[in-house]
Amino acid sequence: MQVYKVYLKILKRLYPFILMYVVIFYGIFLLQSMNEPTTNNLDFQIVKPSIPVINHDDSLLTNTFIDYLKEKTKIVDIAFVEEKISDALFHRQIYYVIEIPDDFGKSFINKQTKQLKISKIPASAVAIYVESLINKFFNTARLYLVSGIDEATLSESIIKDLSKEVKVEIKDKITNNTINAGYYYNFSNYVYLCLLILIISLITQVFNQTELKKRNLSSPVKLKKINFQLMLGHISVTIIVWLIFVIGSLILMKNVMFTFNGLLLIFNSLIFVIVAANIAFLIGNLAKNSEAQSAIANIVSIGSSFICGAFVPQMFLDKKVLLLARFLPSYWFIRANDVIVSTSKLGDTQFSIITKCIVMQIIFIFIIYFMNLVITKFRRKEVK
Amino acid sequence: MNVIEVKNLTKKYGNLVALDNFNLEVKEGEILGLLGPNGSGKTTAINCMLSLLEFNNGEITIFGKKMSPDAYEIKKDIGIVPQNIAVFNELTVYENIDYFCGLYVMNKEKRKKLVDEAIQLVGLQEFKNFFPKKLSGGLLRRLNIACGIAHKPKLIFLDEPTVAVDPQSRNNILEGIKTLNKQGATIIYTTHYMEEVEQLCNRIVIIDKGHIIAVGTKEQLKKMMELGEKITIEITNLTKKHIENLSQLPNIKNIRVIDEDTLSIHFTNNDHNLLNVLDYVKDNNLNCIRVYSELPTLNDVFLEITGKELRD
Ligand SMILES: Nc1ncnc2c1ncn2[C@@H]1O[C@H](COP(=O)(O)OP(=O)(O)OP(=O)(O)O)[C@@H](O)[C@H]1O
Ligand SMILES: [Mg+2]
Secondary structure, eight states: OHHHHHHHHHHHHTHHHHHHHHHHHHHHHHHHHHHOOTTSSOOTTTSOOEEEEEEOOOOHHHHHHHHHHHHHSEEEOOOOOHHHHHHHHHTTSOSEEEEEOTTHHHHHHTTOOOOOEEEEOTTOHHHHHHHHHHHHHHHHHHHHHHTTOOHHHHHHHHHHHHHHHHHHHHHSOOOHHHHHHHHHHHHHHHHHHHHHIIIIIHHHHHHHOHHHHHHHHTSSSOHHHHHHHHHHHHHHHHHHHHHHHHHHHHHHTHHHHTSHHHHHHHHHHHHHHHHHHHHHHHHHHHOSSHHHHHHHHHHHHHHHHHHHTSSSOGGGSOHHHHHHHTTSHHHHHHHHHHHHTTOSSOOHHHHHHHHHHHHHHHHHHHHHHHHHHHHHHHHHHHHO | OEEEEEEEEEEEETTEEEEEEEEEEEETTOEEEEEOOTTSSHHHHHHHHTTSSOOSEEEEEETTEEOOTTOHHHHTTEEEEOSSOOOOTTSOHHHHHHHHHHTTOOOHHHHHHHHHHHHHHHTOGGGTTOOGGGSOHHHHHHHHHHHHHTTOOSEEEEESTTTTOOHHHHHHHHHHHHHHHHTTOEEEEEESOHHHHHHHOSEEEEEETTEEEEEEOHHHHHHHTTOOOEEEEEETTOOHHHHHHHTTSTTEEEEEEEETTEEEEEESSOSSHHHHHHHHHHHTTOOEEEEEEEOOOHHHHHHHHHSSOSOO
8 A cells, every 4th residue: 555655644744735725715705694684685574575576456366365475585576678678687676576467366266278478587585485376375375276265255265375485484494504605505615626736736747757657567566556546645635625614514404404405505516626636636647747737727727616606606707708607617507506506495496407417417427527537548648 | 506597588668789698697606797888788787687667578597596676585686786876865874784784684783784894894983874865976876885785785786886086085985895796796797997806806797788798707808809008109200101111020019099199009918019129210210109008908908899988
């Protein structure tokens, strides 16, 4: 295990740098979470989202529905101009618009199929919230309808029922802590890349130096054994670095991290460190010397953190930038984080997005792994 | 018994033929000097013998077995001091030697002893905990040597190990190599320093442009070239006529004009040549400033064979 021991020795020499990154990370994170005023987030209990409603119907049911919405949201009346709505949606001034067609109430009671017309930003927190309100209202209504009561009683009963439920609903909220956990894991994108590139690519590059490689090749230790020990080193480092930040999050935000959402965040980050380790290995294989290696390291870690939303949330980033970011694994890691913390009750929509993000990251793992294989083959020829 | 046998080795880099039908036998227990000017193919030959390079043709046997990239049994008993320094900049002197020794010796205690001995041999005791970047060029060379020989191999390749090492430490290292040899190691040594070869090697192989051009002990080589005494003389009023007359003296092999008034006269033997030269000087009233006689060196042998100085 000579090679593995050397790996650990070199790792020891890097402790100061590792410590520096850890301190910077927690420093910035703690500062950030202290500065955050409690209202400046998406806590629906405090800030009611504005929901434009365009109503063409004047039935009792519809009015009850609007009254119900008014309790939970700020209903704003806007003139119906489709272009304006899509503009407002695009600029994220609004997230959700409901248009109620005429005779909607009547059609509902007669079990016909008139639908609410919805324009929304998919998977946005507001949309998810309002959708849950709408579903709740009409599901309750449908239940009563089956029992065959008239419209007036129906409306009364729904109101009664739903007002009881309000208390239950308070539990289903996104706390400040959840937002912080999202921020923590997004920001971890940067340290994971920095640290793993620092360590893994440095050591890869060291062992790739022609003279050392020849020297190792002339020893009785098989090349396979040397590579195996290096791989073992990379895996150890990856796990250690991952654990540092996972344990940190468990300590700092235990009420969030021990929920299902928290576990998903942790799982997502595990996938991402595997991507990051592969990237680091690739850089180590490409860089000819340590200067080039550290230059590439900075560009990759800072660059991808910026355009993928590790520093500035994705929703504030330019559309074109995000389009480009899709070609980087960090984008998918961060997008998954954002969706995971958007609600404490993850539905099918969220799950399908999260799954897609994780699959994308796994695809990146395979692509980069394959590139590494090709480069290693070339390198072996170069020695000869 | 031959420790190494190289038969008809040919190595080409593209169109360049670095080794052309190269044949070599290394006997057990000897120190073989591999001499040749820059680019003559010494390093290439060593890398082929170590199976670090693929070659176009030929056969290499070490310890009686065919050498190949996965001949790990053979590699166990080989030590290498490469021409280009191969150490980890991230490890200290001690850790470096320990790593390379550890590729051959698993036992920790045994290894510790070996590493300490190697440090002693190259005189790096005071620098054990230094990082390579903090070592001078000569000290770094010494570390490179220690890394290659710490595990006490049976066969050691040293490729210009003492470049940039000061004369005193060089002597220590040469003594150390002799000790390793006395303990049973067979050694192949390439260098540009004639003194080292004279001091160290039992047998010498001279190669040029990928060909072996002479093999033998230093005495054999000198004899083969019919080299006798060499007299260098400085005369202020020298003319072409005098040089011609001088070349008529007995036993003369050749005369080289080193600069305007200095001559280097080579003889085929060592009998009374200085007297003859001085007689001529006296009889012709030549104004002689300096004259000295020396025995031929390997450098002269080398010059004789290749027409080049060994060192630029
Ligand atoms: N990797 C390579 N690719 C192409 N040509 C090479 C390569 N390595 C060596 N050569 C050429 O092969 C010839 C022999 O080189 P080699 O390094 O064996 O010489 P050497 O005797 O060790 O010289 P030196 O005394 O300078 O170390 C030289 O002409 C050199 O330019
Ligand atoms: Mg050489």
